[in-house]
Amino acid sequence: MKLTAINPANGEVVRETEADNDGAIENKLAAAQQAFSDWRETSFAERAAVLKKIAADMRDRVEELAPLMTEEMGKPIREARAEVEKAAWCAEHYAEHAESYLAPQTLPSDATHSYVQHLPIGAVMGVLPWNAPFWLAFRFCAPALMAGNTCLMKHDPHVPGCAEAIADLFVRNNAPEGVFQALLLETERVERVLRDDRIKAVSFTGSSRGGAAVASIAASEIKPAVLELGGSDPSIVLADADLEKAAEILKVSRIINAGQSCIAAKRLIVEAPVYDQMLALLTEKFTALKGGDPALDDTDVGPIAREDLRNELHRQVQATVDNGARLVMGGELPGAPGYFYPVTLLADVEPGMCAFEEETFGPIGVVIRADDADHALRLANDTEYGLAASVWSTPERGEALARELEAGQVAVNGIVKTDPRLPSGGIKKSGYGRELGPHGIHEFVNAQQVWVGPARG
Incomplete structure (x- = not known):
């Protein structure tokens, strides 16, 4: 079986990689388990x-690394370079802060001394999507490795070149054998590996449907899981917002990676007094975006993966227009080669319409009118997802609304x-658990309570 990468800019096959056979999988699982016994004993400094x-x-x-993303999943080269840099930053951050994040915590009790220490648990499996191959890999592995675990990364089968390059970073830089490995697997073979006793936990990023399947398997094996799933993230723009700044930032938030981001601004909820003005600003900014060959430095929007x-995506746009939304721009399939989709803006979207109810993964601005701030909040929370959100208003009103928003x-x-x-991380159908920061590194450790006697009188 081969894992095939297709360049979405032209539809041509750029890479075919042999998937791991049963013997290779067994060797990687054994190596991860063997490496753990030594890696767990290394110091934070090591x-x-x-x-x-x-x-x-x-x-x-x-x-050398950034073009792999551009050719395998269409990320504009500027964004691909930035992603490699961000992945490096993640590795450096945990290298510098893991020891303080995992410092023992003294908790007074009847013991002479009682505390919690944070110990590694073993081999952790990361099941990752295609949309940010390097960043998501290091978001998963950097905290897990610094906690003393070993990592097995099952990347999306459509980005095999990225997966191999990430694994090769550890080989090139003389990491202990088995500490980090890439599993080159088709999606349907994940369950068998996840059920293996040598896998102690799983981190999954992807669709809510895929997350439900992984969570079910992990639960049946009594293994911890962290899930970062889909989102239909609301952005509330109130009448007292800086509209020019809001429009500029929301353009970036919606269009980055051709809109193929879980935390993109997917529903732009604008208070009625400034609705028309905000829509005009968004139209101006969306119109100025340049789509095309993602390998070119001046390309803003590349193809769909x-x-x-x-x-x-096109079905969702058509269904939303059929539901009564206004198509301001875009919305037509181009006839050129590749999987490009035009920057599209939908106005007057309401609850019940497709683009309001479903997650849209593409360069699609969805603009919704709200009567007032309370109505905007109800619209924002009217979704099965709860990943992220933004508020544009005064800082005081924004912080007050944040407490009421159902988002992680x-x-x-x-x-x-x-x-x-x-x-x-998210709530509701956007998942559970947290990644990054001090919270992320605590997901895959044994928070072991230690009670040291004698008991105090």
């Missing part, structure tokens, strides 16, 4: 040295993004 070396190598080879994904992450007057320093 683990940090490995990750810092890998981070430096990534920074030195940005121009796969043909089936583009077809689904809220930005006030700024872009929603993932940051190694801050925890990220």
Whole structure:
């Protein structure tokens, strides 16, 4: 069986990689288990040295690594370079802060001394999607490795070149054998590996449907899981917002990676007094975006990663217009080769319409009118998802609304993004658990309570 990468800019096969056979899978599982016994005993400084070396190598080879994303999933080259740099930053962040994040915590009790220490648990499996191959890999592995675990990364089968390059970073930089490995698997073979006793936990990023399947398997094996799933993230723009700044940032938030981001601004909810003005600003900014060959430095919007994904996106746009939304721009399938989709803006979208109810994964701005702030909040929370949100208003009103938003992450007057320093994750059907920040590294450790006697009187 081969894992095939197709360049979405032209529809041509760029890479075919042999999937791991049963023997290769067994060897990788055995290596991860064997490596754990030594890796867990290394110091934080020793683990940090490995990750810092890998981070430096990534920074030195940005121009070699970034094009892999551009050719396998269509990420514009500027964004691909930035992703490699961000992955390196994540490795460096945990190299520098893991020891303090995992410091023992003294908890007074009747013991002479009682505390919690944070111990590694074993081999952790990461099941990752195609839309941010390097960043998501290091978001998964950097904290897990610094906690003393070993990692097996099952990347999306459509980005095999990226997966191999990430694994090769550890080989090139003399990481201990078996500490980090790539599993080159078709999706249907994940369950067997996840059920293996040598896998102690799983981190999954992807669709809610896929997350439900992984969560079910992990639960049946009594294994911890972290799920970062889909989102239909609302951005509330109130009448007292800086509309020019809001329009500029929301353009970026919606269009980055051709809109193929879980935390993109997917529903733009604008208070009625400034609705027309905001729509005009968004139209101006969306119109100025340049789509085309993602390998060119001046391209803002590249293709959709796969043909089936583009077809689904177009179905959602057509269904929303059929539901009564106004098509301001875009919305037509181009006839040129590749899986491009035009930057599209839908106005007057309401609850019940397709683009309001479903997650849209593409360069689609969805603009919704709200009567007032209370109505905007109800619209924002009217979704099965709860990944992230943003509010544009005064800082005070923004913080007050944040407490009422059903989302794992809220930005006030700024872009929603993932940051190694801050925890990220969702609620409702956007998943559970947290990645990044101090919270992320605590997901895959044994928080062991230690009671030291004698008891105090």
